[in-house]
Every structure is written in structure tokens, then in C-alpha cells.
Amino acid sequence: MTTPRTDTASFHAYLSSLQYPRIIALCGAGLSASSGLPTFRGPGGYWRTHEATSLATPGAFLRDAGLVWQFYSYRRHMALTVKPNPAHYALAELSRKIPGFQCFSQNVDGLHQRADHPREGLQLLHGTLFEVKCWSENCGYREENFTDPIVPALALPVDGKDPTATPDISDPKVPLSRIPIESLPQCPRCKRNALRPGVVWFGEKLPMQILMNVENYLNDLAGVDLILVIGTSAKVYPAAGYVQEARQRGAKVAVINMDANDVPAGGWEDGDWMFKGDAAVIVPELLKPVIGDVIVPQ
Ligand code: BV8
Numbered sequence: 001m002t003t004p005r006t007d008t009a010s011f012h013a014y015l016s017s018l019q020y021p022r023i024i025a026l027c028g029a030g031l032s033a034s035s036g037l038p039t040f041r042g043p044g045g046y047w048r049t050h051e052a053t054s055l056a057t058p059g060a061f062l063r064d065a066g067l068v069w070q071f072y073s074y075r076r077h078m079a080l081t082v083k084p085n086p087a088h089y090a091l092a093e094l095s096r097k098i099p100g101f102q103c104f105s106q107n108v109d110g111l112h113q114r115a116d117h118p119r120e121g122l123q124l125l126h127g128t129l130f131e132v133k134c135w136s137e138n139c140g141y142r143e144e145n146f147t148d149p150i151v152p153a154l155a156l157p158v159d160g161k162d163p164t165a166t167p168d169i170s171d172p173k174v175p176l177s178r179i180p181i182e183s184l185p186q187c188p189r190c191k192r193n194a195l196r197p198g199v200v201w202f203g204e205k206l207p208m209q210i211l212m213n214v215e216n217y218l219n220d221l222a223g224v225d226l227i228l229v230i231g232t233s234a235k236v237y238p239a240a241g242y243v244q245e246a247r248q249r250g251a252k253v254a255v256i257n258m259d260a261n262d263v264p265a266g267g268w269e270d271g272d273w274m275f276k277g278d279a280a281v282i283v284p285e286l287l288k289p290v291i292g293d294v295i296v297p298q
Pocket of ligand 1: 027028029030031033034039041053056106107108126199200201202203204205206230231232233234235236237238249256257258259262277278279280292
């Protein structure tokens, strides 16, 4: 049974030995945990009584667009109130230092972007909370939108007793009002459909351009030297499949995860690393030989 290495020294030696490094970071919700955002499968994995993933589907939107929008409006609000952590800044700096580095992120929270991660080195596999688009693909309207709340009907309810406190609507004990579809964001182009969050839901294809960028990178004859699997349970495809695809192109695998049992799809192989702990602490340390000390703006 193969067991992964856990020493930083051998990782640093390998990283420093790469002349023209080709590195992938596959990122998940654990990367943003230290910033204060709940993960999907941890304690925060439920929103009210709903499994987060059960609300991330077109069917859920068709059944109750108001509830789905309250879920996404809450996540937009949470993401806007937190900050990128040192790992986001470390990955952004790695992207400036190494042209052959690509960050494949499953996260939709916008924190890579707020850490000024160069866009050409960032593939948002599942879109972003801060893009909204027309429900109708025929219309095709989309816009970047950071307004919080995006419409008055989605304002977080105010606590009668203490108007300054915002009740945590992820708590099922906090009453939620039903929101009629006409009070939801409406498409300004076709004026016939509601706008929806610009994220990739289960059962939906990843954005064509992103898939092409990923395929072009993976099919480059230069291969892949290393894939960092950061804060992800690696259960969602095709994202999780990129670990094996990187391996098949020569990559060593380094997992950074709070849970040492979250083994990459396909299990451990010789030469892998497992760094157990908080990505916000471990990622800057692992990348230090290339990026130096991470500067987190105050
Ligand atoms: C598609 C956006 C095809 C929305 C999300 C095989 C091939 C292709 C598809 C499938 C397939 N098998 C099954 C499918 C279907 C499905 C799928 O994968 N299902 C799973 C459940 C089996 N895939 C799809 O539907 C995809 N679409 O392939 O379409 C197609 C083709 C043609 C025509 C039509 C369709 C689309 C999937 C995208 C879904 N959207 N997000 C939103 O966010 O609301 S998924 C969402 O959940 C995230 O983006 C992410 O991908 C996933 C959550 O995973 P993680 O990020 O890993 O988070 P999690 O909580 O699970 O884990 C956190 C980890 O961090 C843990 O390990 C924890 O220990 C660790 N951690 C915690 N704290 C820290 C930490 N680590 C370090 N430091 C810490 N501090």
C-alpha cells in the first residue's frame, strides 16, 4: 500500500529542480475555508435543510427560483464580506512567476480574482457567483454583477429586535419568505426571463472556452510536472478527473487538505505528497522557494 511523503524538504527539492515548471493547482472549497466561507461537505455543507449541491441544479431553479436565488444571494453576500487568504495570494504570485502554471478552480467565490490572480492563469471551472445570465440560453445575455443584494426582494431579512443584526438565513429556524419570480432579477435584454447565477450547475456542461483551455494545457507535449490538489474532496467531475489526467502526463501529486483521508481520485502513487492542514498556511510555505514570502495587503 503506497503512503505519500509528508516532508516539505523533498517537495522543495523537486520544485527547485524544475527548469521550465508546468504545474496545475486544482482548487476546492477548502482553499477558502480559512477566509471564512463554508465548504460543501463540511459542517457548512447544508444550507438550511438543503444539501448545498441539491440547490445547485437547473431543476431546483425551475421548482423554486426564489429559494435558489436566496441561497446564491446569501453566498454572494458572504463572499463579499470575507477576504482572500495567504493561499490565494500565493497562487496569484506563482502565476506571475511561472508562465507554465495554471490554476483550475472549482470555487465560485471570486477570491482568486480579488487576490489579483492573473486571468490567463486562472480557469474558473464552475463559473462565478458574480456573473449572472439570462435563464434562456437562446437569449444569451450575461453581465458581471457585484450588487448586494442584487434586487431588493433578496435583501437579508432584518431582525425585528435588533435591526443592525442580520439573521443567518442558512439557519432553518430563521423564517424565509417565498419570493415570486417577478421580484427576482429580470433579463434586461429579452425581458421575458429571470436572470440566474452564472455558475455551472450539476448536469450542466462546463464553459466551452474553459474546457478548451484545460484540454490545450493538458495536451501540450511538454506534459505536466506537478498537480497541487488544494482543499477539495475531489468528488465532482470532470474537475476531479484532472488529477489522473495530470498523472498520465507525468505529474507528481501533492494533496493539501485538512483531512488526511481525502485521498485523490485513483489513490496514492509513489512520489506523491500529502500535506495535512490548513491550505492558507501550507500553500505559501510550499511555494516559498519560487515566490518568497507572501505579502497579504492589509
Ligand atoms: C458535467 C458550482 C456533463 C455551483 C459546482 C463524470 C463525468 C462528467 C460528469 C459526471 C461524471 N460523474 C458524475 C457526473 C455528474 C456531476 C458530478 O460530478 N457529480 C458528482 C456529485 C458525482 N458533474 C456535473 O454535473 C458537471 N457537469 O459534467 O456535465 C454534461 C455533458 C454534456 C451535456 C450536459 C452535461 C458539473 C459539476 C459542477 C457542479 N457545480 N459548483 C455552486 O457552487 O453552487 S460543484 C461544487 O461542489 C464546487 O464547485 C465543487 O466542485 C464541489 C464541492 O467540492 P469541493 O470544492 O471539493 O468542496 P467539499 O466541501 O466537497 O470539500 C472541501 C475539502 O476541503 C474537503 O476535502 C475538506 O477536508 C477540505 N478542507 C476543509 N477546510 C480546509 C480544507 N483543506 C485545506 N485547508 C482547509 N482549511
